[in-house]
Amino acid sequence: MWSPLSILFAALAPLPSVLALGGPTCLSFKSTQYAITTNSQAATIWIDSSDWPGVHRAAIDLQNDLEKVTGKRPVILNVTMSATTSNSNLDAASNTIPIIIGTVGKSNLVSFASQSSTTLKNKVAAIQGKWEAGISEVVKNPMAGVTAGYVIFGSDKRGTIYGIYDFLEQAGVSPWYWWSDVPYKNHSAIYAFPNVTCSHGEPSVKYRGIFINDEQPALTDWVIEKFSNGTVANRPPFNRFMYSKVFELLLRLKANYLWPAMWNSAFGVDDPLNQFTADYYGIVMGTSHQEPMLRSSPVEWNQFGSGQWNWDANQANLAKFWTDGVKRGAPYESIYTLGMRGTGDLPVDETGNIDLLQRVVAAQRDIISNVFNKSASTVPQMWCLYKEVQGYYQRGMRVPDDVILLWTDDNWGNIRRLPAHDERNRTGGAGVYYHFDYVGSPRDNKWGSAHNLPKFHHQLGLAKKYGADKIWIVNVGDIKPHEISLDFFMTYAWNTTIWSKDDLDKYRKSWALREFGSDSLAPTIADLVKRFSHLNSRAKVELYNSTMYSLTSYREAEGVMGEWDALVSSSNQVSSQLPAVYQPAYFQLVHHPIIAGRNTQALYIDAGYNQLYASQARSQTNQKADAVEANFEYDEDIRDQYHGLLNGKWNHMMSQTHLGYFYWQQPMLNSMPSITRVQKRQTALPGPMRITVEDSKGAWPGDNSNQCSQGYNCPPPNVPALTPYSPIQNRYIEISAGGPTPYTWTASSNVGWLKLNQTSGSIPDAYAGQRVLLSVNWSAVPVGTSPTGVVTIKSNGGQSVTVSMIADYKTVPSGFSGFVESGGIVSIQTEHYSRSTAVGGVSWEVLPQYGRNLSAVSPAISVDARWAPGAGPVLEYDFYTYNSVNGNITVTVYSAPTLNTAPGYPITYAIAVDNNTPITVQPMPLETDRGDLPSIWSVVVAEEVIRTTTSHKAAPGKHTLKLFATEIGFVTEKIVIETVSGSVAYSYLGPPESVKV
Structure with a gap:
């Protein structure tokens, strides 16, 4: 699909100061033998007048952008060529080579160039009939009288358009020059590398698009202010002027598909030229999962529909409504959404009437056949299995093989289902509807950019491996502020082979x-x-x-x-x-x-x-x-x-x-x-000095409900013990004000091994506070002992508080390598395993920056690979403990809230300590056959983690924890071993990683 030679040549070529993402580099700002534009000579662009209108429009972008980059406006020559046309009208400047643009089968420039260059002829033949493929490179003698030219040829209109925008990106024009105001990079001259190709084959994903959704208040109010002409009264102006900006952005990102804004607008009605403009640019239009047959719902139905949104009760009116939508979209490149959901993004039938939905789809297919006067199987269609619709599929509903099955995530970035083995040979294929923006339970996700590349790279990587690559469309809300996430989404969809984890x-x-x-x-x-x-x-x-x-x-x-x-x-x-x-x-x-x-x-x-x-x-x-x-x-x-x-x-x-x-x-x-x-002028009842200590919500002197169970007459505080293996090698005491009275304080230790970073200070005002750090001089503590030290803090007003701390001098056997318990805890970042063993060529792999901590691990994606508990790829973690509860320890695995994407094969893992029998754990329950997410989903997806706990026999000493893969898709980031009940305190991220020796 992608040319290895093109990537190799790019690797050998000198790097420019600006790169086109996801592809090789053909341009340079340092002199080569092929100048496209020089200090004194503007570029020349040749294009056949018979080429696609969208290609001509993109060529004008090329002209305008190159002028901004170089300061010189290129000349566009619209050339009409035939077998009898002389090339004498092609006036190529002697010191530059022209940019020659053409689409295979549409441009005679391609035909003439292919006749002149055997090499080019073979390359054109290789992309002919392909989807969005292209050639971009220097070609010698592309036509009679032309020494060389930089050709940008596409297999279809978008193949050519992408070549144009790739050229501009390499020349210093970001796809985000308008949407994020990224400046043009200025260069007085642009050259092309000889013998380097920027050709691209068919993209990894056929349809790559965005869904503008939940567009109020931000995008809607912005559109009203900036694009307030030429639209339907009383509705925001989501018109061709606004959408032209979206279409161009999509093309510059090498995307091709759009679901338009839906809640306050109707794409095909608000501006009658919207659909025409999309096709003119080269964008494939569709509608969302709840908007059948290229008609806006609910806006268009409320405006033009009659009767109930109910197929059995209102069949004639719905059929006419949908027929009009298909007729309106028929002249243009579109994908028709099948099925029917209720109004307001809700189920159409609470009982899940599959027969009803199958009759709806059959009628929609008949409408498509009648309007196009050919088999519906030849017209692109999509059925989105969103929310309860996936339940219809799980209970047996099917659509014809030529319809694209659009699987979805859970609205929070976890894909719910992927094609099973017997579903991967469907002619329509499958895709994924993904979310960066969402309105719904457990909480809206509309503000900020909360999407980490490693997570959706992994989830979309699963989709690609399992054949869900016909459509990738992502809900981007208002587009901004998801620029970086959207940029990578499209870059990855364009070529999944060059962006590994x-x-x-x-x-x-x-x-x-x-x-x-x-x-x-x-x-x-x-x-x-x-x-x-x-x-x-x-x-x-x-x-x-x-x-x-x-x-x-x-x-x-x-x-x-x-x-x-x-x-x-x-x-x-x-x-x-x-x-x-x-x-x-x-x-x-x-x-x-x-x-x-x-x-x-x-x-x-x-x-x-x-x-x-x-x-x-x-x-x-x-x-x-x-x-x-x-x-x-x-x-x-x-x-x-x-x-x-x-x-x-x-x-x-x-x-x-x-x-x-x-x-x-x-x-x-x-x-x-x-x-x-x-109150500002009141002093706390025990006096102005307040003492708080690490790991406690209590405060001293005086009473506090967090000091002890009864909340009064509580003993003096203590801070958690320190060992040589404590992840944090100190503890703190905080001294602060309990009123407006300033005071001074002193701190002293009763033992020499207990060190204080400061022994005196002052609290000059009510907002002041100071922290005393307690640490241990381990050379002064006998090995194997656990002495207690006491720190006494006194104020000049006579208040006094004592704080105790234990120095627990533990050791491990000579030669031990692994994690060491401290405070009843062994906490391990899963990336830091002791050993990894592959099975059948599949091993665990590290996913950098995945999750809430350092990283995560997951079995490498291998389609349909699965293992019996204890038989799969294994990670081993050596650890040492000093405690146990009656010979037992508990192990908590922090895993990602990934869902069971393979029907019949829940995502599980197996875990064992030493050579004991592995325990199988299924973190996420199965979804119901109605398409409902598991009962724990709303909690774990909000926290981005599932904690599952198992109990194991393990007396104090050296042990090995073994984590076995059983199913592809399991992701885990942290393991916490508890040897003393209650030692793990609440924290969102879990205890910090233990010391590894």
Whole structure:
């Protein structure tokens, strides 16, 4: 399909400062023997006047863009050639070669060039009849009297159009030049490499598209402001002027398919030229899963329909409505959606009447046959198995083989079903409907960019391997702010063979280089994109709350904020180094997701601290309340900054509400998390000094419900024990204010091995606080002992609190290699296995940055591979424990909420300790035959993880945990072994990884 030689030649060629993503490089900005444009000579573009209108339109984009890149406007020669036409009218400049554009079977330029060049003739023959294939390269003597030309030939109109846009991308024009304001990269001259081809075969996925959905308020209000002419009254102007921007973006991304906005607009009615314009550009039109026969539902039905949306009760009117839709779309390239769902994106029949749906599909097929006056099997059709419709299929409903089966994800990026073995030979094939945007349970996902490339790369990789590659369409909501995710989605759909799980960093760097043109900054920008995508994907913003990240365990919340703060600092540094012309693009694509993501995270975490501090009688309660209010206002400031870019070009685009969800649906107005305050002039009853310690919500002196079970007369606090293998080699005591009275304090230890990072200080005001770190001088602790040390904190006002800590000096046998227990826990990132054993050529593979922690592991995708428990590929983890509960340990596996995509074969894993019999675990229950997701789905998908726990015999000592693959598609990121009951505290991310020796 793809030419290995073209990729090899590109690898050997000098790299330019701008790359076209996902393909070889044919252009250079350094002199070669073939100049396309020079300092003094503009490019010349030749195109046959008989070629497709869309090719001519793209050629004008080529002319306009090259003028912006080079400062010189190319000349377009529209050439009509025949067997009797002389080439004398083709005036090629002597010091440059022309760009020759043509479509096989449509352009006589292709025919004449093929006659002149045997090499080109063979290449043209190789792509003839192919889907969207193309040739782009220097050809010697393409026509009589022409020494050389840079040909861009396509097997069909889009094959040619993609060649044009690929040329422009290599020349320094980002596909996002308009939608994200990425500047043109200026070059005074452009050259072509000799003997290098940028030819491409058929794409990996045939139809690659987007669904504009849930488009209010952001996109709708933006469209009303920017495109307010020539549309139906009382509806937003989703007209040809607006859609032309979408069509061009899709083509520049090498996409070809669109489901238009549906809730407040009707594509075929609001502007009668919408469908014509789509076809003119070269875009295949369709409609969503709930809009049959290329008609908008509910908008068009409400405007033109008559009677109920019910086939049995209103057959004649529905048949006419659908027939009119097919007639309207017949002159254009379209895919017709079959089936019927109820209005408002709901089931059409709550009882799941399969007979009804089969009669609907049969009638729709008859309509298509009658309108086209040929078999419906020759007209592209799609049946989307969305939500309850998948249940119809599971209970036996079928459509003709030529209809594309469009499987779906769960709206949260986990594919629900893929073609089984006996479904892969259907002539219509299969595809996937995926989501970056969603409105529904358990919570809307409409604001921000919470999509991590490794996850959807893995899920779509499964789809490709299992033959679901006829359609990939993704719900992008308002398009913005999903630019990077959408860019990779289309790049991957175009050619899945060159983007492996290990190439995602390469993609990000190439993307950053293309958009911002800086070899020195591209690696940093790529890293920022990777990190903010990872942080955002841990949980949807709409699901944030004030206790999601633990405020007391494992320093989780402060660790998360540390990651965000480092991102903001790094992004600010990059922004300060970029020229002013790049600032709007950088803000939209990189800086806004970082500062908005950090601010939202801080808003909720500070709200959590506010409530915690109030319960601890700390005056910092008010400081955190102030921070929450400031962050809440700053959220609006960030939005307004976005809306003010480029004199308001993107006004309204960030107006989606996202703060203060009360149930699944978007709040009608952003609301601030609840905060509380303490009286400013009152002093806490025990006095002004407040002491809090690591891993506790309690506070001393005085009473607090979190100090002990009775909440009063509680003993002095202690902090968790330290061992030489504790992941964090210190513990902390926090000293803060319980009122307006300033004070000084001293801290002392009763043993020499217990070290304090500071022994005195002052709390000058109500907002002040200081942290004393406790660590151990292990050389002063006898091996194998567990002494207790005590720290005494005193204030100058006479308050005194003692805090104890144990130094548990554990050791492991000489020569042991593996993870070591500390505090009753062994926590393992699954990437860090001791050994990996393949079975039948299949092994576990690491998925970098997948999930909530460092990475994940999954058995390499191998179609239909499965194993009995204990017989499959295995990962082994050596670990050492000091404790057990009656000789038992519990093991919790943190896995991704992937669904059972293979019918009849649930996703499971098997687990064993040492040589004991493996235990089989099925993390996700099966879906019901009605298409309902499993009962636990709404919880685990919100947290992006499923925790499954097993019990194993394991006395203290050295052990090996074995994780066996049983089914393709299982993904896991963390394993936590608990040797002391209750030792694992609540945390969103799980305990930090244990020390490995």
